[in-house]
Amino acid sequence: MLWITLALLLFIVQIASIIVVEYRRSNKAIAWVIIMFMFPLLGFLPYYFVAKEYSCYRTLQRKKNKQWEQFKNELIHRSKHRVTKHMRGDWPPEFNLHASLKNIPSLPITACNETTVYTEGKQAFEAMLESIAAAEHHIHIEFYIIRDDQLGTRFERLLIRKAQEGIQVRLLYDGIGSRLLGKAFLKRLRQAGVETGCFFPPLATFFDKRLNYRNHRKIVVVDGKTAYFGGLNIGDEYLGKDPELGYWRDTHFRLTGDAVLWVQYTFFTDWYLVKDQLITDSVYYPDQESYGKEWVQIVKSGPDETILELMFSLIVSAKKRIYIETPYFVPDPGILLALKTAVISGIDVRIIIPGVPDKKLVYNASLSYVQELLQLGVKFYCYQKGFIHAKVIISDNLACSGSANMDMRSFCGQFELNAVFFDGKVVDRLLQDFYRDLSVSNELTLPEFKKRSTIQKLKEVFARLLSPLF
Structure with a gap:
């Protein structure tokens, strides 16, 4: 009985520690709490070793x-x-529409x-x-x-x-x-x-x-x-x-x-x-x-200088179109709200994701966002020719592309390199590529998407809850 009581106290302390440390990142806190309940006591070990807030930047600042x-x-x-x-x-002229880019x-x-x-x-x-x-x-x-x-x-x-x-x-x-x-x-x-x-x-x-x-x-x-x-x-x-x-x-x-x-x-x-x-x-x-x-702006990002603000800025400043290609679509709450607001405002929002996934867990997390966005008017397409690994955002007459995916890891946990392109020729080329990819993609319709199995829906719920961790 004593051991059970001690184990329970230790479990409570672990849960409390996660909540206190991660209170600014509620989504991540929820994900780790779920892991703790799935693997009592042992779940704290991966948290201890992989969830530490990045501090190299401060070290680098002191050193350089x-x-x-x-x-x-x-x-x-x-x-x-x-x-x-x-x-x-x-x-x-695009600088006036996207003036915030100069201040990123x-x-x-x-x-x-x-x-x-x-x-x-x-x-x-x-x-x-x-x-x-x-x-x-x-x-x-x-x-x-x-x-x-x-x-x-x-x-x-x-x-x-x-x-x-x-x-x-x-x-x-x-x-x-x-x-x-x-x-x-x-x-x-x-x-x-x-x-x-x-x-x-x-x-x-x-x-x-x-x-x-x-x-x-x-x-x-x-x-x-x-x-x-x-x-x-x-x-x-x-x-x-x-x-x-x-x-x-x-x-x-x-x-x-x-x-x-x-x-x-x-x-x-x-x-x-x-x-x-x-x-x-x-x-x-x-x-x-x-x-x-x-005109080109190189955007260097990492855990200490997030690319999230750039992507958010591109979405909220769009007036006509937002076209996205990404192998992993796991938006944070701000990006999700921006996309919803854009399509409600009459902006043409289209997103191409893989039809053949390379990572099932991330793919299920991506699908968990599809229905709520389809209901508002966002158009989703599944690429069928093979695997699409392109990472492109086209916002009106601007384009952004590079190594960053539209997911939490690229937003907050990885060192990435993107560029914003202002030239019409480059943007037109990326538009042509986007339309070409549309031609070999299947559009997801709301009635058909709702027909997926209960097991699939449960997979999506589980993957979405854990998505802040990958």
Whole structure:
């Protein structure tokens, strides 16, 4: 009897601790309480190790010196100077409709950019490999997932060759996303002279209680003049070779122009966090040779600088249309309310989600939001050609895309890199891609969706309750 009483007291203390610590994040508190009731006493262990509020940013702020902050200000000044010199300071009219973008605590809106959009892995990877092969000074690569497969081997061999030619090669990979990457793969790179870094190694971050915070960015920067980013990781499945998912539809970008400086800056902030090396040499931030006419804003986000405000701003400022493509649709209450308000106001709101999911739990959580939004007039489509991994928001004449999904993890728990595109050509291209995806998608209708089984509805309820945790 005594042991039962002590266990009950311990359980009550654990529940109380979660409520007190997570009172500002009620959705997350509810999810963890559910886990506690499912796994009494034992459920507190995963909470203790993975739910710690992210604090690296404050550590980084204490560590970084005035040189780093001064350097960022110099880059901002360079970007503004290019605007004045080559764009005559004429901000596009969309800035007035989306003035809040200029005040989002991120990186500045840049000018003189040129953008190439890729919708398939084969095109994007061939372009990346071509740029890497032509590198003359340095190559910086950062991916959430790197596989030791056919595609990974192509990158490995090319990076080894470039390092042996005397090119500086730096590579970052996420400790969880690339957990299957073998030591032999990394050893071969290091022996050739490639510098590597693991972002939050699993074992170390487990005991440091930061296991839940991952680096989801996908970056390639060559000579500080060409940058790639978007939704693609390095692996054969991103070429459509996964037998279960089949064709892989994604969105990736190639950038030249001043925006490249900020992709480079993002890479070096991560390099500093992992390797404790402060690199601000001007050779890595060369004068840009591109004199394009596109405006681009790089948006660097993480647990300490959320992308949620950007997505919310894009939705609430729309006047005509909001088109969303995302593999995972798990909006927070603010985004959900914004979407509801938009469609009630007569805005055309369309959302494309996968027809074939890669993660059943997240997919069920996504479906749990469909009926309430369908009832208000939001149109949902399930992509049928394969798996859609593109992450795109089109708000009137603006578009935002990159590595961030429309889910809680991307909002609050992962390091992401997106860009806002103001140029009509880029937005039109993303619109064309969206309409093309609609043509191979099945629209979800309210009468048909209501017919799903009771078991399916229960799965959705359970997944939604746990959704703040994934």
